[in-house]
Amino acid sequence: MVRIDLKEQDSASGADLDSVLAKQRTAFNARPNPPWNERKANLQKLSKAIEDHAEEFQKAISEDFGNRAYEETTIAELLVIQGGIGHAIKHTKHWMRTRRAPTAIQYAPASSRIVPQPLGVIGIISPWNYPLQLAIMPLIGALGAGNRAMIKPSEYTPRLSDLMKRVLGTIFSEDEVYVATGGVKVASTFSALAFDHLLFTGSTSVGKIVAAAAAKNLTPCTLELGGKSPTIIDESANMALTVPRIVNGKTLNAGQTCVAPDYVLMPAAKIDSFSEALINKAEEFYPTFAGNDDYTSIIADSHYARLQDLLEDAENKGARIRVAGDDDKQQLAKERRVPLTVVTNTTPDMKIMQEEIFGPLLPVVPSETLDDAMSYVQSKDRPLALYWFGEDKKKRDRVLNETISGGVSINETAWHVVQEDIPFGGVGPSGMGAYHGEHGFNAFSHMKGVYLQSRFSQGKALFPPYTGKTHKMLNLMKKII
Numbered sequence: 001m002v003r004i005d006l007k008e009q010d011s012a013s014g015a016d017l018d019s020v021l022a023k024q025r026t027a028f029n030a031r032p033n034p035p036w037n038e039r040k041a042n043l044q045k046l047s048k049a050i051e052d053h054a055e056e057f058q059k060a061i062s063e064d065f066g067n068r069a070y071e072e073t074t075i076a077e078l079l080v081i082q083g084g085i086g087h088a089i090k091h092t093k094h095w096m097r098t099r100r101a102p103t104a105i106q107y108a109p110a111s112s113r114i115v116p117q118p119l120g121v122i123g124i125i126s127p128w129n130y131p132l133q134l135a136i137m138p139l140i141g142a143l144g145a146g147n148r149a150m151i152k153p154s155e156y157t158p159r160l161s162d163l164m165k166r167v168l169g170t171i172f173s174e175d176e177v178y179v180a181t182g183g184v185k186v187a188s189t190f191s192a193l194a195f196d197h198l199l200f201t202g203s204t205s206v207g208k209i210v211a212a213a214a215a216k217n218l219t220p221c222t223l224e225l226g227g228k229s230p231t232i233i234d235e236s237a238n239m240a241l242t243v244p245r246i247v248n249g250k251t252l253n254a255g256q257t258c259v260a261p262d263y264v265l266m267p268a269a270k271i272d273s274f275s276e277a278l279i280n281k282a283e284e285f286y287p288t289f290a291g292n293d294d295y296t297s298i299i300a301d302s303h304y305a306r307l308q309d310l311l312e313d314a315e316n317k318g319a320r321i322r323v324a325g326d327d328d329k330q331q332l333a334k335e336r337r338v339p340l341t342v343v344t345n346t347t348p349d350m351k352i353m354q355e356e357i358f359g360p361l362l363p364v365v366p367s368e369t370l371d372d373a374m375s376y377v378q379s380k381d382r383p384l385a386l387y388w389f390g391e392d393k394k395k396r397d398r399v400l401n402e403t404i405s406g407g408v409s410i411n412e413t414a415w416h417v418v419q420e421d422i423p424f425g426g427v428g429p430s431g432m433g434a435y436h437g438e439h440g441f442n443a444f445s446h447m448k449g450v451y452l453q454s455r456f457s458q459g460k461a462l463f464p465p466y467t468g469k470t471h472k473m474l475n476l477m478k479k480i481i
């Protein structure tokens with residue numbers, strides 16, 4: 001297995017980045033509002049390039065992880081991107097339109113409009129877990145909104161980053177789209193550039209550093225962060241549907257998914273049978289974990305060690321650990337593969353109940369009533385996603401109305417993320433702002449408010465000197481507002 005020296009990768013220099021940003025800004029200023037046909041052409045060539053290089057992307061990602069099934073890359077990256085581009089091509093012309101806005105009657109006969117405008121140069125910093133999707137989905141929004149973009153992908157996926165740089169370099173000039181490869185040093189310099197908007201996807205801790213760097217330039221940020229996403233299982237849930245959906249959400253990409261169910265809350269009496277059912281289903285999905293092309297490896301030794309540490313800490317503090325399959329532990333470690341592992345008898349002092357897990361370990365925590373579950377969720381940081389399984393619609397609506405999370409899937413995990421007509425983003429420590437579809441277009445546009453005065457305006461009645469006529473006019477305005 002190839003080891004990556006993350007420190008060795010600092011390739012784009014600060015001077016390179018400054019110069020690309022200057023070039024992009026000059027090019028933008030020369031053409032500050034590209035028409036729809038140019039934006040559409042950009043989206044079409046992006047779609048074609050991703051399609052033409054699909055197999056290379058699958059291969060690069062698999063090699064970066066150690067293993068990831070090509071099908072998984074198709075499901076969670078390529079199809080999502082093509083869906084995003086298709087949706088943008090269908091709707092962006094409409095989103096670009098100047099909208100009429102009402103004008104308060106006291107200002108009649110003036111009129112108002114909202115004019116969406118490209119912002120300029122968008123910075124995109126992306127993580128390693130879905131390295132293509134999480135770089136390209138923001139790019140779709142940025143290009144659809146008429147901007148130029150600079151992308152800093154993760155140092156953990158160097159093959160994918162190099163390939164993405166090469167492929168985007170064949171269809172875009174450096175002053176349109178630029179990929180800055182490198183490690184944390186490059187990322188840090190990148191986040192200090194005076195972009196017109198910066199979209200960061202990654203951990204909450206790095207998100208704080210990036211937001212502080214952006215604040216120095218007053219660069220507005222969209223922060224797509226992580227956290228512990230709860231799953232509440234109601235007694236009305238259909239367990240035959242619930243179990244495979246949770247296993248799938250937790251084992252896709254070996255749980256290295258920002259919206260993977262982090263832990264489950266359910267009545268204590270059902271935990272044992274549910275845990276057994278999870279293990280059985282995982283073994284059905286993956287008859288072996290070691291050597292199985294369908295099962296993704298953990299991205300790096302450090303993350304593998306982090307997951308082992310979470311388990312060891314939980315076990316030392318009295319948790320019960322059930323591991324799917326009976327693979328040889330040394331072989332699993334060699335391949336950095338972690339089978340689905342159900343953790344019960346947890347206590348709040350365990351690290352696994354405090355940190356985002358970001359791997360296929362699933363604590364199942366007793367919670368007797370909906371009120372118990374909701375007050376547990378509300379006592380924690382606001383999560384990126386929340387899942388509720390059940391058939392009782394009243395309880396479902398209480399969960400929707402009374403809990404705060406970035407997004408929700410009901411009777412499912414994760415799939416709300418790929419719906420282009422709803423916003424994708426976190427809230428509080430799980431993020432700030434949102435994108436996808438029109439929400440991405442809006443995030444990367446300036447919605448300019450425009451007021452058009454009429455030649456018949458009565459505004460002159462408010463000009464000084466203030467007299468009795470002014471007071472009459474003010475009284476009239478008070479009455480009609």
Ligand code: NAD
Pocket residue numbers: 125126127128129130134152153154155183184187188191201202203204206207209210223224225226227257258259356358384426431
């Ligand atoms: P990370 O925060 O370590 O890194 C993300 C990016 O930030 C990388 O490109 C990295 O080079 C860059 N970076 C690192 N240090 C930096 C610094 N000091 N200044 C500027 N940039 C810096 O995250 P990760 O390990 O790549 O990804 C996992 C995390 O991302 C998890 O917390 C997960 O929940 C979250 N995530 C969120 C979403 C979402 O859409 N909300 C999606 C995927 C992952």
